[in-house]
């Protein structure tokens with residue numbers, strides 16, 4: 001017999017779409033591919049790593065002997081000032097244009113074998129400040145309308161270099177999910193006079209079961225409408241369109257909330273936890289985004305230590321998610337984990 005709350009549809013207010021929660025069939029036998037556990041911890045410096053201090057990158061440039069955050073232009077840019085200007089004209093209704101923008105890489109630390117969650121809160125705070133500055137600098141370029149910052153972590157998401165880093169795509173368009181969030185937030189404000197994300201936070205607080213961590217100005221939670229088994233959001237409690245509006249106390253609290261969530265992710269299966277992390281910042285195209293509430297989203301690909309969430313017909317072909325797990329159950333797992341990283345237990 002299936003429990004009613006394990007089989008239902010949930011509305012995603014930031015995407016304007018339904019999620020099918022079908023957790024009642026979670027234990028159906030799995031005969032598909034599995035993902036093996038992580039190899040042993042690499043050394044803190046790798047002479048073959050393109051991102052480690054002092055090493056020569058693929059472009060021939062030598063990294064400085066950096067000690068904190070290190071930012072450089074991506075050697076394999078997908079958008080950039082050198083993208084071809086002379087393009088073939090496509091037929092009929094089709095359109096194209098130069099891939100304008102700027103792509104950068106941000107190394108979190110010189111230590112090859114650290115992860116974001118293993119950094120000290122003050123190091124995470126310094127990273128946030130560096131990202132804020134990148135956002136301001138790249139966002140002021142005339143061709144740039146949005147600065148998209150993301151980290152792919154783990155081999156299951158195809159990471160080519162394990163050195164802890166994220167990427168920046170400063171683009172001449174606004175990424176689709178951000179555009180949708182901005183539109184729905186604006187419509188919600190026009191219809192109700194309220195900030196959509198504040199209503200989400202209020203609903204999360206009212207329920208309480210999916211809040212992973214909170215302090216005086218930041219919160220980490222698994223949203224009611226989570227699409228992935230361990231999907232979580234980290235947000236300031238006050239509405240700011242981006243990192244730029246946050247004061248030093250808010251940045252410190254936010255870094256702490258990120259740290260707690262990331263440590264618990266790794267502690268969940270005592271392995272580096274693969275995820276896609278994206279900063280949801282308001283666009284920089286000159287429009288009014290006061291109803292946009294900055295946050296970071298984590299979409300982890302694993303449902304179990306050796307089981308990937310496969311995107312298939314509904315997700316890839318149709319565009320709506322089918323969730324195999326119940327957010328309340330998965331949030332409960334994360335709520336009950338220790339805050340000391342498993343690698344630092346005996347340190």
Ligand SMILES: [Zn+2]
Nearest residue numbers: 049052112163
């Ligand atoms: Zn490295």
Ligand SMILES: [Zn+2]
Nearest residue numbers: 014181280297
């Ligand atoms: Zn978002």
